[in-house]
Amino acid sequence: MTSRDVILGRIREALRGYPAAGAVPRDYRGSDDEPADMDLLAGRLADYRAHVHRTATIGIAATIARILGDGRVVVAPPGLPLAWLPSRVEVLIDDGLPDERIAAADAVVTAAAVAVAETGTIVLDASADQGRRVLSLLPDLHVCVLRPEQVVPRVPQAIARLDPRRPLTWISGPSATSDIELNRVEGVHGPRNLHVIIAEDGS
Amino acid sequence: MTRTFLGMPATAPRGVGHLREGEPFPAAARRALGDPQLRRNLGHATTTIRAKSGRVIGELPDWQQLRDAGSALKADTMARLPELLEQLESAVTAAGGTVHWAADATEANRIVTGLVRATGEQRVTKVKSMATQEIGLNEALAAAGIEPVETDLAELIVQLGADRPSHILVPAIHRNRAEIREIFLRAMPGVDPALSDEPAALAGAARAYLRETFLRTKVAVSGANFAVAETGTLAVVESEGNGRMCLTLPETLITVMGIEKVVPSWRDLEVFLQLLPRASTGERMNPYTSMWTGVTPGDGPQQVHLVLLDNGRSAVLADEVGRQALHCIRCSACLNVCPVYERTGGHAYGSVYPGPIGAVLSPQLTGVADNASLPYASSLCGACFDACPVKIDIPSILVHLRGRAPHPRAEAAAMAAAAYVMDRPRLYAAAQRAARLGRLTGRRGRGLPPPLSGWAASRDVPEPPPATFREWWARR
Numbered sequence: 173m174t175s176r177d178v179i180l181g182r183i184r185e186a187l188r189g190y191p192a193a194g195a196v197p198r199d200y201r202g203s204d205d206e207p208a209d210m211d212l213l214a215g216r217l218a219d220y221r222a223h224v225h226r227t228a229t230i231g232i233a234a235t236i237a238r239i240l241g242d243g244r245v246v247v248a249p250p251g252l253p254l255a256w257l258p259s260r261v262e263v264l265i266d267d268g269l270p271d272e273r274i275a276a277a278d279a280v281v282t283a284a285a286v287a288v289a290e291t292g293t294i295v296l297d298a299s300a301d302q303g304r305r306v307l308s309l310l311p312d313l314h315v316c317v318l319r320p321e322q323v324v325p326r327v328p329q330a331i332a333r334l335d336p337r338r339p340l341t342w343i344s345g346p347s348a349t350s351d352i353e354l355n356r357v358e359g360v361h362g363p364r365n366l367h368v369i370i371a372e373d374g375s
Numbered sequence: 376m377t378r379t380f381l382g383m384p385a386t387a388p389r390g391v392g393h394l395r396e397g398e399p400f401p402a403a404a405r406r407a408l409g410d411p412q413l414r415r416n417l418g419h420a421t422t423t424i425r426a427k428s429g430r431v432i433g434e435l436p437d438w439q440q441l442r443d444a445g446s447a448l449k450a451d452t453m454a455r456l457p458e459l460l461e462q463l464e465s466a467v468t469a470a471g472g473t474v475h476w477a478a479d480a481t482e483a484n485r486i487v488t489g490l491v492r493a494t495g496e497q498r499v500t501k502v503k504s505m506a507t508q509e510i511g512l513n514e515a516l517a518a519a520g521i522e523p524v525e526t527d528l529a530e531l532i533v534q535l536g537a538d539r540p541s542h543i544l545v546p547a548i549h550r551n552r553a554e555i556r557e558i559f560l561r562a563m564p565g566v567d568p569a570l571s572d573e574p575a576a577l578a579g580a581a582r583a584y585l586r587e588t589f590l591r592t593k594v595a596v597s598g599a600n601f602a603v604a605e606t607g608t609l610a611v612v613e614s615e616g617n618g619r620m621c622l623t624l625p626e627t628l629i630t631v632m633g634i635e636k637v638v639p640s641w642r643d644l645e646v647f648l649q650l651l652p653r654a655s656t657g658e659r660m661n662p663y664t665s666m667w668t669g670v671t672p673g674d675g676p677q678q679v680h681l682v683l684l685d686n687g688r689s690a691v692l693a694d695e696v697g698r699q700a701l702h703c704i705r706c707s708a709c710l711n712v713c714p715v716y717e718r719t720g721g722h723a724y725g726s727v728y729p730g731p732i733g734a735v736l737s738p739q740l741t742g743v744a745d746n747a748s749l750p751y752a753s754s755l756c757g758a759c760f761d762a763c764p765v766k767i768d769i770p771s772i773l774v775h776l777r778g779r780a781p782h783p784r785a786e787a788a789a790m791a792a793a794a795y796v797m798d799r800p801r802l803y804a805a806a807q808r809a810a811r812l813g814r815l816t817g818r819r820g821r822g823l824p825p826p827l828s829g830w831a832a833s834r835d836v837p838e839p840p841p842a843t844f845r846e847w848w849a850r851r
């Protein structure tokens with residue numbers, strides 16, 4: 173008898189006479205299509221100490237240049253629009269870069285899959301314009317470019333849009349800890365600086 | 376005969392792991408009460424987190440509906456646990472992962488140790504997991520010549536200080552910055568001798584120390600907050616990024632998870648991802664949540680294992696009142712509202728599961744006889760029930776477990792647990808304000824304060840008085 177059989181047998185025994193499962197009430201605000209509030213997103217991101225920049229698509233490269241300051245070496249996932257990157261930087265396009273080179277870069281620039289306005293969260297799903305999970309983890313500065321159609325109002329809409337078969341990273345502000353006397357300190361292991369560019373055209 | 380025996384729900388075995396009290400709660404609590412730093416730190420932590428949590432919960436118009444859904448989802452999960460675990464197993468396997476089943480702590484330790492040995496590695500990074508603390512995995516790995524490195528800042532402080540966690544969420548809250556600096560100077564290889572005790576400097580030292588370890592270590596062990604049966608997706612909710620490091624950089628990832636952590640469908644995460652951060656850290660969302668489904672070619676660990684752990688959970692499930700303790704999502708909200716926890720801290724509870732949830736979970740995992748005083752580590756004020764995001768009725772389970780405790784010893788334990796409160800005039804006064812004691816004795820001022828009211832409860836089984844608690848809390 174395997175442990176699998178033992179455990180499943182124990183559980184079945186424990187459940188004898190267990191009331192059948194009732195329906196789950198889902199009276200909370202669901203995943204209806206609603207417009208997302210960009211100002212709310214910007215405010216909530218900033219609340220968790222992400223830096224927010226709002227620009228037209230054409231201004232992305234200049235915005236990134238300003239964010240980078242003296243930073244020179246930028247990691248980019250293979251599908252990132254190169255027009256987003258300022259011309260003066262050295263771009264390391266990920267083709268299986270070793271971890272050490274990623275860690276030594278000044279910054280990483282990615283797109284995102286979804287952003288959640290109510291919680292100030294961006295979600296990466298490792299698509300070609302976001303890349304392997306390690307890219308957005310090791311550099312100390314992460315610049316994430318969002319388009320308005322990627323922004324949803326709340327968590328249920330994000331869950332509805334995301335594909336669980338992809339590796340997902342939900343990011344709400346920079347890495348942080350409150351482990352020492354409950355003082356919030358930004359940046360333990362993940363990027364200490366998170367910049368989110370919301371690229372809005374027209375309106 | 377044999378088959379029946381093997382199929383019976385079983386409690387966690389003795390002699391392995393960290394589920395049992397070393398000494399009864401009253402004795403440990405009395406010592407904790409004599410530690411002013413502990414009480415100050417705990418008071419500050421619980422007050423701060425309560426306020427933050429209250430604010431962000433207040434922002435959601437549908438918090439109660441989310442709680443109702445979370446509670447019902449957990450009940451539904453338990454009712455269908457065998458089929459959901461089988462579904463999870465097939466989904467993880469289909470996605471390239473390997474599923475292992477561990478009937479108890481000993482078996483889980485053997486499985487994990489074996490998996491690490493098979494890689495030939497001698498060190499693993501670890502991301503905070505209560506399940507691996509519960510089974511004593513670090514000790515088992517060390518005995519096999521494998522070095523476990525805790526990577527959560529607080530866990531690192533606890534590990535380097537050869538100490539025990541005192542809170543689910545902030546395990547090193549009993550330490551202040553000067554102590555942490557001393558621990559780092561003493562035990563952290565390569566640390567700068569000029570290290571200051573500024574929290575940012577201390578966090579920076581941990582970052583520098585662990586960065587290299589992350590980059591060089593090929594095996595990681597994690598827990599999981601949720602596992603989706605439908606898709607085989609596992610989720611880890613964290614703040615620092617050490618979780619992302621452990622889940623992304625190694626070649627081999629071993630996740631140890633209690634069987635109760637499964638959720639039926641992907642969609643169900645829309646409920647728990649709203650409940651957990653707000654109830655736990657008091658954030659709208661925690662900084663990082665990682666989700667992975669088996670192996671993703673070219674991205675992250677290429678060897679992915681999931682160890683499903685029973686270790687007494689089936690015995691908890693067999694108790695029709697106590698089984699809701701398995702609904703716990705480990706947010707620690709019940710700790711932060713508990714007047715007994717706030718005064719005694721996590722160590723007094725003996726087990727790795729402290730506070731109100733520990734008082735109901737540990738005795739059930741081990742059998743009540745092995746944690747007989749824990750069901751009395753409460754005043755039955757009801758605050759934990761009100762705070763719990765999945766609406767676990769902890770007071771009712773406590774009363775129920777008191778009824779199951781071996782009687783003479785239980786009463787003695789209750790009397791002793793009460794004694795520490797009686798010793799302290801301020802606390803005694805607070806306790807008198809806390810409960811409508813006249814209900815128990817008929818005359819104002821002569822009532823039994825908690826936990827003596829708990830002692831009475833082992834006989835009279837009164838209703839918990841949550842409204843009274845809230846008034847009391849508001850006035851404090």
Ligand code: SF4
Pocket residue numbers: 654702703704705706707708709710732759762763764765766767
């Ligand atoms: S019992 Fe409820 S409040 Fe306590 S840790 Fe578990 S989920 Fe949170």
